[in-house]
Amino acid sequence: MINKMELTKKERDTVIAVGDSGNNAFPLRLVDLSLLLKVKPPTALNLVRRLSRKGCLKDEKGMIIFTDKGKKAYLELVENHRVMETLMASSGMDPDKACILSENIDYLIDHNSVDRVFDKLGKPESCPHGKKIEQIH
Amino acid sequence: MINKMELTKKERDTVIAVGDSGNNAFPLRLVDLSLLLKVKPPTALNLVRRLSRKGCLKDEKGMIIFTDKGKKAYLELVENHRVMETLMASSGMDPDKACILSENIDYLIDHNSVDRVFDKLGKPESCPHGKKIEQIH
DNA sequence: TAATTAATTAGCATCTTACTAATGAAATTA
DNA sequence: TAATTTCATTAGTAAGATGCTAATTAATTA
Numbered sequence: 001m002i003n004k005m006e007l008t009k010k011e012r013d014t015v016i017a018v019g020d021s022g023n024n025a026f027p028l029r030l031v032d033l034s035l036l037l038k039v040k041p042p043t044a045l046n047l048v049r050r051l052s053r054k055g056c057l058k059d060e061k062g063m064i065i066f067t068d069k070g071k072k073a074y075l076e077l078v079e080n081h082r083v084m085e086t087l088m089a090s091s092g093m094d095p096d097k098a099c100i101l102s103e104n105i106d107y108l109i110d111h112n113s114v115d116r117v118f119d120k121l122g123k124p125e126s127c128p129h130g131k132k133i134e135q136i137h
Numbered sequence: 138m139i140n141k142m143e144l145t146k147k148e149r150d151t152v153i154a155v156g157d158s159g160n161n162a163f164p165l166r167l168v169d170l171s172l173l174l175k176v177k178p179p180t181a182l183n184l185v186r187r188l189s190r191k192g193c194l195k196d197e198k199g200m201i202i203f204t205d206k207g208k209k210a211y212l213e214l215v216e217n218h219r220v221m222e223t224l225m226a227s228s229g230m231d232p233d234k235a236c237i238l239s240e241n242i243d244y245l246i247d248h249n250s251v252d253r254v255f256d257k258l259g260k261p262e263s264c265p266h267g268k269k270i271e272q273i274h
Numbered sequence: 275t276a277a278t279t280a281a282t283t284a285g286c287a288t289c290t291t292a293c294t295a296a297t298g299a300a301a302t303t304a
Numbered sequence: 305t306a307a308t309t310t311c312a313t314t315a316g317t318a319a320g321a322t323g324c325t326a327a328t329t330a331a332t333t334a
Contacts, residue, residue, distance in 0.1 A: 008321065031280060043323050045282070050321095062281070062331080091224055092253035097246075104245060105238045116229035145290065167312060180292050182313070187290095199300085199312070 002073045012107040014047045019074035027063040075136045080114045081106035082127035095128035139210045140247045149244040151184045156211035164200040218243035219264035232265035
């Protein structure tokens with residue numbers, strides 16, 4: 001339940017950055033993360049530390065890796081994000097604006113609410129940007 | 138355009154508190170505001186000063202009053218809030234949860250987007266809490 | 275191994291939010 | 305009117321989020 005983890009906005013952005021790069025062959029390193037987040041390495045390190053304290057990341061030999069909890073948080077976050085984004089875009093809002101707004105609430109919503117919205121939307125396959133919406137349990 | 142005013146969350150809450158109490162006969166005073174915001178008077182004063190700097194409030198003889206800009210910001214905020222709240226509640230979300238989420242985006246949205254959502258929703262007369270939605274131009 | 279790149283530490287800075295204690299001003303009441 | 309009470313304001317402090325630079329240490333790679 002991400003909404004109970006009390007993430008800050010930047011911590012949320014960090015979870016997304018780590019998760020999105022999880023498809024790559026190489027595990028994420030601090031330089032990469034700091035480039036993704038557009039902050040300097042010490043700032044990125046600070047974020048990694050905070051997320052480690054919250055049980056989302058483990059920092060093994062310079063490689064930034066999700067814990068189970070972190071992986072789950074990421075998946076929830078993505079589903080929350082895409083569902084809310086889809087809701088807003090399907091109501092006439094510009095997709096990019098819907099995306100930015102969704103970034104501000106996706107880490108605050110409880111997953112059950114999102115599931116209900118997802119159903120109400122007719123279980124859409126993808127968000128306005130064409131990315132798949134995968135329902136997690 | 139509230140979204141261009143770069144309000145913080147607490148500044149947003151302050152605008153709402155001032156506006157909501159604007160129906161009362163007496164103009165709002167600092168003690169009242171600090172009670173509404175559940176903060177101590179010095180904290181409330183700080184918020185009033187910040188909103189004054191941003192051109193939303195004037196502090197006349199201890200009475201906290203909107204400028205034209207502030208009044209307009211309040212009305213936009215309320216419309217934004219109720220429209221987004223209605224959107225979320227109409228999609229199966231619990232009204233109270235929809236309200237809390239809406240508080241986190243109503244001050245970030247551009248009014249035009251909200252107008253489009255309002256139309257798409259069929260120009261609803263009231264939000265899930267039964268409060269009137271009044272379209273401003 | 276030497277040179278380069280990456281990670282980390284230390285120190286600092288700004289903004290937001292929020293407090294207490296003290297003081298000054300205004301309003302009420304005795 | 306004088307005394308009391310309430311309100312507004314100032315000053316000082318604090319914590320947390322975000323972010324930086326400069327210096328150092330560790331790890332890679334050429």
